[in-house]
Amino acid sequence: MSASLVMFLVFIAITLWITWWAAKRSTGSSAYFAAGRTLTAWQNGIAVAGDYMSAASFLGIAGIIAFQGYDGFMYSVGWLVAYLTVLLIVAEPLRNAGKYTMADVLAYRLRPRPVRAMGSLSTLTVSTFYMIAQMVGAGALVSLLLKDSGISFKTAVLGVGVLMIVYVVFGGMLATTWVQIIKAILLMSGTVLLSLLVMAHYGFSFSSFFNAITQVTYHDANGNLITQNFLQPGLRYKPPYGALDLISLGMALIFGTAGLPHILVRFYTVPDAKTARVSVVWAMVIIGSFYILTTFLGFGAATIVGRDFIAKNGGTNMSAPLLAQALAGDLFFAFISSIAFATILAVVAGLTISASTSFAHDFWTNVLHHGKERSPGEEVRVARVTAFVVGAIAILIAVLLGPNANVAFLVALAFAVAASANLPVIVLSLFWRRFNTRGAVAGLATGLISSLALILISPSIMKTDPIFPLENPGIISIPLGFLGAFVGTLLGREPEAEEKFTELNVRANTGLGAEKAISH
Amino acid sequence: MTQRREAAIEKTDLTPLAGAETDVAPLGRQGLKPPHELTADEDVDVTQWNRVAAMDEFKSLVAEKRKFIIPATVFFIVFYFALPVLVGYAPKLMSVKVLGVVNLAYLFALSQFFVAWIIAALYVRAAGRFDEMARNIINRLKSGRE
Structure with a gap:
């Protein structure tokens, strides 16, 4: 049995114990969906970071930087700055006015059934996109790592899927949160260690490290040896559309985070808006430090391991684990890989719980059954069944796909959908008195449809002669989402929604009437 | 009504009843709820929110x-x-x-x-x-x- 397998099993054992512990404590909807709203700021902050630093961040960004240099670092920057949108605009009003899901805030003053149905649809879409990326990462990792131990790609994906279903079905939000916290701490320590090793390789001299980055050598597609300055922008985003694509990516990243359902639900797990705010700051400190360190992971992989070697041994997504192997041997490789594995497991659990909460709370209870649980605990039961179904679908898709695309890039598409569909309606419903149900439904629909349609006709899907030249649809679909919401709103007036704006505004700003923590 | 609901779910569900009992209008209804259908939460609060907003x-x-x-x-x-x-x-x-x-x-x-x-x-x-x-x-x- 290989060392990596042992480390995987240890991590799995710890998380299963947490799930068992959480399952004993978890009674009732608020406990299941929102961890009883009792998390402290640092706990939630680390969990937000854990939810956010996905396979895309660890495997994906390192891969893009290792292959295309500076342009990959643009992902790192966007993913941190995005938290200012969360901090300044969304987190506190959401905590004050919502209950379990993103659609709660929309349903507050709009007609609940249409907005919840649409909100639930877009939550499920974004979560699925995100999950595809994670599963691709898991597939790439496992097929590289465990190829000698006789575990096939399919078995491994099945294992990840089953574990995530167990966490979510039995442990709910409390177990998911603690899995995130452990994973975030592991990921940070692994990243710091890896960065130190990279610097040790260069004798702790920044100048020799950066000098090496300016002279990265690799073979291009025609077999010619190329020496390239990897600090030079434009290796990925080339003219004529590179600049626009970069702006489009930036828009998707900084407006998408505040529309990600699995991040938004985290703000319901704390007792009040102040704790929500402080937890965002905790998350920003951890996430920011992590993304600065991607400099060492990515450029380290480019200079020490080299593009040619990575391409032959698992592809872009394997840059960080291969760097670990090159620097400190197989045991450290196993350690870093099991951290990446833990990362994927934790993020997938977070995605599953937000998707299943949205289905159970928004669609099942509020759309189908008029906001009433027909029997005590029904909503939680439905969520558990949904987690099971979502997990099964994710396993299926992951097995059907393969470890081909870069996972950071795949996740950026999920951000584009979130930024185009969710963000416009959240912001307008919090700040625009005139905003109404028609506007929300129109905004969600145009954002969702336009971003998905543009992805379908983009170079990512249409390899030759794409109709839409940009990889990321954000620059078109985000304004379209806002436009849809505006036009829809202006088509009619909804006195009830305008009247309830006062109440929402008072609640959002003062915290009056907000959901309280459970006292144990 | 609220009390009965509270009693029914007391043992299994610790969710605080801060929100309105239901925020969903019956199918097809337009406009405001008639007063007798307002939940306790909505009934109490309508005036208070406006009062706060005017402060x-x-x-x-x-x-x-x-x-x-x-x-x-x-x-x-x-x-x-x-x-x-x-x-x-x-x-x-x-x-x-x-x-x-x-x-x-x-x-x-x-x-x-x-x-x-x-x-x-x-x-x-x-x-x-x-x-x-x-x-x-x-x-x-x-x-x-x-």
Whole structure:
């Protein structure tokens, strides 16, 4: 049995114990969906970071930087700055006015059934996109790592899927949160260690490290040896559309985070808006430090391991684990890989719980059954069944796909959908008195449809002669989402929604009437 | 009604009943609920929300928040998008080496992290003041009721 397998099993054992512990404590909807709203700021902050630093961040960004240099670092920057949108605009009003899901805030003053149905649809879409990326990462990792131990790609994906279903079905939000916290701490320590090793390789001299980055050598597609300055922008985003694509990516990243359902639900797990705010700051400190360190992971992989070697041994997504192997041997490789594995497991659990909460709370209870649980605990039961179904679908898709695309890039598409569909309606419903149900439904629909349609006709899907030249649809679909919401709103007036704006505004700003923590 | 619901779910569900019992109107209904259908929560609160919204303290809280949040948001969006715009449209300028071989593009990207942290710190400091204003409003409401 290989060392990596042992480390995987240890991590799995710890998380299963947490799930068992959480399952004993978890009674009732608020406990299941929102961890009883009792998390402290640092706990939630680390969990937000854990939810956010996905396979895309660890495997994906390192891969893009290792292959295309500076342009990959643009992902790192966007993913941190995005938290200012969360901090300044969304987190506190959401905590004050919502209950379990993103659609709660929309349903507050709009007609609940249409907005919840649409909100639930877009939550499920974004979560699925995100999950595809994670599963691709898991597939790439496992097929590289465990190829000698006789575990096939399919078995491994099945294992990840089953574990995530167990966490979510039995442990709910409390177990998911603690899995995130452990994973975030592991990921940070692994990243710091890896960065130190990279610097040790260069004798702790920044100048020799950066000098090496300016002279990265690799073979291009025609077999010619190329020496390239990897600090030079434009290796990925080339003219004529590179600049626009970069702006489009930036828009998707900084407006998408505040529309990600699995991040938004985290703000319901704390007792009040102040704790929500402080937890965002905790998350920003951890996430920011992590993304600065991607400099060492990515450029380290480019200079020490080299593009040619990575391409032959698992592809872009394997840059960080291969760097670990090159620097400190197989045991450290196993350690870093099991951290990446833990990362994927934790993020997938977070995605599953937000998707299943949205289905159970928004669609099942509020759309189908008029906001009433027909029997005590029904909503939680439905969520558990949904987690099971979502997990099964994710396993299926992951097995059907393969470890081909870069996972950071795949996740950026999920951000584009979130930024185009969710963000416009959240912001307008919090700040625009005139905003109404028609506007929300129109905004969600145009954002969702336009971003998905543009992805379908983009170079990512249409390899030759794409109709839409940009990889990321954000620059078109985000304004379209806002436009849809505006036009829809202006088509009619909804006195009830305008009247309830006062109440929402008072609640959002003062915290009056907000959901309280459970006292144990 | 509320009490019966409370009794029925007391043992299994610890969810506080702060929200309205149902926020869903029956199929096909337009406009406001008739008074007899209002849940206790809605019935009590309609007047109170308007009263709070009309308070000077509340108005100045909202104004103070805007005074911070709007400029901060505009600033970080402009500062952030300067990076992809410059990198995309002025690659020559961004390739200028500033610190040894380290170019302007990398330093500008790095500065984004610190600017984001500084804005967050400034906001947390300002938000302490907002919290106090909100607490004053709540305290005044409480004392008014007694």
